[in-house]
Amino acid sequence: MSTTYDVIVLGAGSTGTNVAWYARDNGLSVAVVERELVGGECSYWACIPSKALLGPTHALAAARRLPGAAEAVTGDVDTDAVLRRRDGFISHLHDDGQVQWLDGIDATLVRGQARLTGEREVTVTSADGARQRLLARRAVVVATGSRATTPPVDGLDEIRPWDNRDVTTAKDIPDRLLVLGGGVAGCEMAQAYRRLGAREVTVVERSDRLVGGFEPWASELLADAFRTEGITVRTGRSVVHASRDGVDGPVTIALDDGTQLVGEELLVAAGRAANTDDLGLEAVGLEPGGPLRVDDQLRVTAVDGGWLYAAGDVNGRALLTHQGKYQARLVGDIVAGKDRSAWADHTAVPQVMFTDPELAAVGRTEQQARDAGVDVKTVTYEIGSVAGGALLGDEVRGRAQLVIDQQQRVVVGATFVGPNVGEMLHAATIAVVGKVPIDTLWHAVPAFPTVSEVWLRLLEADRGL
CATH class of the missing domain: 3.50.50.60 (FAD/NAD(P)-binding domain)
Structure with missing residues (x-):
């Protein structure tokens, strides 16, 4: 039948x-x-729970950057409350x-x-x-x-490492977390777990930088932010062996330079x-x-x-x-x-990594544009140098960049790094998808004092002002 x-x-x-x-x-x-x-995956084990874990810790960090609000922050994040809120967002896996x-x-x-x-x-x-x-x-x-996939590392299959499903639905925060893979999932969860109470978090990435799909300077800003809050970043290193002490004991991973790292859990976020x-x-x-x-x-x-x-x-x-x-x-x-x-x-695939600072990008990176034969010009501006960025708090770090096709005089790529810059990305996506001429963008006036004023400064940089 x-x-x-x-x-x-x-x-x-x-x-x-x-x-x-x-x-x-x-x-x-x-x-x-x-x-x-x-x-599916996004609702229960990826996008939604990961952002539910990150959100409260980012709000706390934002308050601590803002004089007046910082003085009112007298405690740490309530990890149990964050986990309960996460469980609500994933409907307790129902x-x-x-x-x-x-x-x-x-x-x-x-x-x-x-x-x-x-x-x-x-x-x-x-x-x-x-x-x-x-x-x-x-x-x-x-x-x-x-x-999620597991790379062919000796001993890795036997130690029951975490994947994205395990790390986004865990009921407890390990004291030490090892992260294999410096892409979006690995970086987001490294920061979430560090801010939720993990004493040690180490990210191991075999390439020479984190989140290789973004501009190199964006990766550097993120790595600097991680180091500032105590996350260890090991780039250019591969894991050659993994073992666990007993059934529930700590995990040890050996790197290709002879270094050994130990943690209660190992998150493998090395591809899909x-x-x-x-x-x-x-x-x-x-x-x-x-x-x-x-x-x-x-x-x-x-x-x-x-x-x-x-x-x-x-x-x-x-x-x-x-x-x-x-x-x-x-x-x-x-x-x-x-x-x-x-x-x-x-043409225009927008992506946001919800770390602090956020990384947001659409279109081509500078290198991708050059490889495609585009006559490239890049312009950059520090987000903390616009009034809206400075008002977000002390020591706000971030940068914006446009990749401009000089022949057609249109934006073919944009990258933003800074607090909540994901909310700025759609304007760049519209500019790339619509092939909006630079001369026309001058008439899209950003409201003052918003962080979006950085668009004006980028256009001025294009003119050499």
Whole structure:
């Protein structure tokens, strides 16, 4: 026995549920298959809990930078209260609310493991072993996301290291935390745990700097901030061996320079892999284990017939929740016959790292622009030198940079480092996406005294003022 829908979505994370929403808005019938929690990685183990852990500590740090408010701060952060608030934001790992939302858009939820078993055909195996066959009239959309990976380090698999799920849902703060990987997840959680009470936090990154996707100067500002608050940063180093003392004892990692580091827990935040291992891709001629390559209409290019789509982390284009949602909205329209294209994935991918200071960027870095043959000019300005930045408190550090295409006289990239600069990023995204001429940007007057006044100073720097 089988049931037929216009669209079958594999994965009920933020990408999959947005595909369902837009497909339903276009009048299509939709089934969404999920083997874990409706809402997915971002809602329970990534974006939401990590920011819930960071937010209270950032508020406290901001108050301490501000004379008058600093004197009122007489204690440390209440770690137990932060963890309870985190638990509330992730609904104590229950998905009733998100299931209700899915019901509200009249999409059918099917619980279980989905596998492709033929063209436009999906077989779902539930927890009790029962099987259900689903058929799609128009499309199957794979939105199964990604998972944390463990690098091939001797002994690492045996010591049960933490991944992003463990670190964002932990019930206690270890005295010493080791972090393998200096990317966004590793850096955010290193700072969160240090501020929530970890006595020692050490970040080990094999490349020569933290968060390599950002401008080098942004990485340097972050590393300086980490060192100031007692986070040890070891760049240019690799872990060659890992061990744990007994079942619950401390972890020891050996670095390639002979150094040994010890901590109660080791967070491995060294990359992610597409969730394609157990989807039955072989049935449609695909190899499992890697991302599903797609065109700008999000169709899987290696499958004929234009019926198989992939959106979000699983296609490897931009492993960010907001980009997955962007792709999802397009897919929901495309399967309904509308002319859409995911060109922003190539042009303006905004990203924010919610450390203190925040790092926010969109478009190309200076080096990426030069590598693409752009006639580059960069302009920078210190955020603490504008009135709005100085008013945020003493010793506010940060910087803004625009990457300008001199021939076209448009912004092709922007980076901001400083308190809450993520809230400034959308203006830069609009400038990059809209290819707004520099001469036109002069007439977008920033309000005084806001931090956004840095835009005026950047434009003045472009003129040599």
